[in-house]
Amino acid sequence: MSRIAYVNKAYVPHGQAAVHIEDRGYQFADGVYEVVTVFKGALIDEEPHLDRLDRSLNELEMAWPVARSALKVILRQVVRQNHLINGVVYFQVTRGVASRQFEYPKDIKSSLVVTAKHMRELVHGPDKNGISVVTLPDLRWQRCDIKTTGLLASCMTKQRAKESGFNDAWMIDRDGFITEGTSNNAWIVTHDDELITRDISNALLNGITRRRILKIAESQGLNIIERAFTPQEAKKAREAFISSASSFVKPVTKIDDCVLGNGQIGSLSEALSNGFLDFLENS
Ligand code: PLP
Secondary structure, eight states, X not given: OOOEEEEXXXXXXXXXXXXXXXXXXXXXXXXXXXEEEEEXXXXXXXXXXXXXXXXXXXXXXXXXXXXXXXXXXXXXXHHHHTTOSSEEEEEEEEOOBOSSOSSOOSSOOOEEEEEEEEOGGGTTSSOOOOEEEEEEEOOOOSOTTSOBSOOHHHHHHHHHHHHTTOSEEEEEOTTSOEEEESSSEEEEEOTTOEEEEOOOSTTXXXXXXXXXXXXXXXXXXXXXXXXXXXXXXXXXXXXXXXXXXXXXXXXXXXXXXXXXTTSXXXXXXXHHHHHHHHHHHTO
């Protein structure tokens, strides 16, 4: 089945989709993006993702490429034209095309690209198999709250994690606290049944899945604490997991050389994972 992408007003075969070489997204990573999960044909948490896109655009003083309502139509068209049932829809806004200069050019039109990806592994919802993470320095800039396409530091870190035999990395700030995973938020569960994830600041992305899990945890009556935690504390935790649009609640069963619990998903993580599946099924 041929993939279809949307690029600035046109639906085109994926292999032919292109933007100009002086698009500022290409030259400066001057762009923002969102990834929305499609589960059984439904766009999961679409409105919060669009709200976050709006925030990212505002922070960078970038214009919406099309009206919000038009973007919703385009997302559905891309899902439909790609026959997407389970997977993700990716959309990216860049400031547009201009001759290379650092300051924002005036009066240029922002570019919009939308693609879709099938992910068979999403069919059953959250995957309960554990992953390993290695703790590495956070090399990123000071505005990690903006979901920009400037992801090179995260790519370098993920590459190092993979080369060291781990699935991902948890990044550590200069004060010795974990910020988040390279493309996900980090969570631990203490032996006192406290669910801990870092509080929101410019040091990390406010994940849409993170917010959803907090709501599910609240409805399950869990003891939630939003605060920073260290790798030492994480290694002593009873359970750990990551969250993102495509990984939902994914257990972490090894941090550096420490195996957590019995190396399987913990009971509280499993309850949240099941709660997340209920949410997906009812979306
Ligand atoms: N943190 C980072 C750095 C990310 O890149 C992502 C997702 O791409 C997340 C957290 C999770 O965000 P969301 O739950 O909205 O997918």
